[in-house]
Amino acid sequence: MVPITSVLERKLSDLQIPLAVEFPSGQRVGAADARVTLKLRDLSSLARIAAGQVGRVAEDHVEGRLDVDGTMRDVMLIAAQMIGADPVQAHSGAAPLRWWRDMIRMSRSKVRHRLHMDAEQIAFHYDVSDDFYALWLDPRRVYSCAYFADPAMTLAQAQEAKLDHVCRKLMLRPGERFLDIGAGWGALLLWAAEHYGVKAHGITLSKNQFNHVNRLIEERGLQGRVRMELRDYRELEEDEPYDKIASIGMFEHVGRAQLRPYFDKIWRLLRPGGLLMNHGITAGGTDNTQLGAGMGDFIERYIFPGGELLHVSHVLKVMSEAQLEPLDVENLRPHYARTLWAWSDSLEGQLDRAREITSDRVVRAYRLYLAGSAMSFERGWISLNQMLASRPSGDLAAGTMHGAQSDYPFNRRYIYESPR
Template identity: 60%
Template structure:
């Protein structure tokens, strides 16, 4: 089998980038001894996946311990680019693939399955996430407003950027859908004086945020609920709504219902901001070369991406009016590299934290998956294969007869100066 994979020359694997060295199952060495990236194989099947450019399957072999990977993650990702057989955005767009994704979406996003999928990711270990996130544990794209910002500074800049876009005012009723570890919820309450409600499906996050609310003495006007967005009552609308890093879990088939729910929860004239990952291609639902399947299996089960054009279409169907859209794709690439570098610097601590929760074998598997996930996602944003959009929308106001008011229909002003002052 080795000869069939290495035609013509026993020391050369056809198409092998010079940055990569290989150790084959029988001990043969290929590539330069000082190559920055080294792959050590225990099975020929993994080599076949390498030759075929099946990056996702190769990543799965690494997570499962079937091959060993040595090298800095930035070097690994530079080498990975040269292994891809084509553009991963364009390789997952066939009609059969689209039909398969729709069928999968129909069954993947029930109330029970969404709760399970969220807990699969976010309840891995709070202590693990604390090792490589900023002190507020903001687990979404930061906003590097100024050159030289640290991750913590850029995350605070992002929180404030969202609050400014929403034009939060003291006393307003504010809802944060998918509140995470409470970064935006508490920032809005402490810096803008709003009455804030957050919801999450993560039991760990819910407990963490409740402790922060109690410690800060904010219980009179800040609350966190363990609740699905579909179960929120609609009797008392909110003045402003945010959804950050959550709608990727909604599913294509539920997108109209999701934005319809946001519309009904929002007071007439109110503003809603949706911050989430979008597909880089118009037609693909995930990355090809097996990368999307890898993310779905080990990191975000049930996650689905839509192109921004499709997102705006679903938003318009709900009756919301898009008033501002901003692409923060380069910011997310930098955010993910900051996360990746932080994790790489504390691998031993991360391994110990994860092992304390579920044993060393589980810890090693999770750690390998997250190393690839963070660095691979950083590369994907840098290449434009995926993007991150903040979309600000308004619910048009009505007059006393229930008719839409023409002209200025919301609190949104006639220019963007308020966002950047």
């Protein structure tokens, strides 16, 4: 039997970025000029490092079983090499057992996405600490993919560009009723009201976000024009339809089992001819709900419990089955990689303050989550899609051309021409 230290030494010698492992005794293996050093507090992590189970190694770091000395960018370059196999394909499973796996997956999704469960899962992530998120987000606290319309943009500029990009795609007009499902810290809600004159309604399951946005509404004198509620989308009244609806970075929490009811609900909330922007993270592979090599399990345990990845093709299929017509799909995957690296770099520059606000355990988890997500978007393991859709009105004479049946002009020119 080959000693595990020999297996580890061979694996370390194959890496392009020099890595060393330091044992509790002080003994080291690996590169003398290591750019990253894994300092073990006990030996239980050795087998996981040798096997390339980066998700389990990340768990060991969060739980304090090993420390990481090196930049997050170097750590992720090493992690990508240690994984070896494609983590998208590696988690898809064998075709003959697919029906059984899909049944188990659907059953688990139904259990995980009941009303009270979703509320608990959202609180686990979003109510960590407003001050913690404020450390590394932009001033508007936009916690979703930015849009670098100009490569020279700062993160703050790119987030404003994203807010405007969404508003333009939705063709927001003064006086329209606009719903933001999962409104976060209110950036899109307030931008739409202040720049496009809509009557905006936002909902969230995070108490911290609910309180923050209502303070902003009062400070900016937007009472009567903007409303923020602590409410699940399934509980929204359907008596007066909305002209436009946005769901930004929210449907990842909906779950496979609830995706059709989610789009059915949006169809009922949207007026005939109205537009929907469904923006969110999608799977890089057509058949995986999370990443392999233990990365998906790490995210489930420490960051987003209940989160499920779905391929854009599956989302569009279910959207269409709910009688919402897909109009335009834009892939912003590399934009999210750049966004996440900006968040990661910002957090890295304020680690001591972050630990004071939360805890060392939370900071360890988020350092790996932000940098690991950036790596995953760069490599196409996960993606980000904006899906614009409408509820066709059935009126062939409505719209800019015969048969349009919606506000959409069936060309993209309007998206890139500023309405202001």
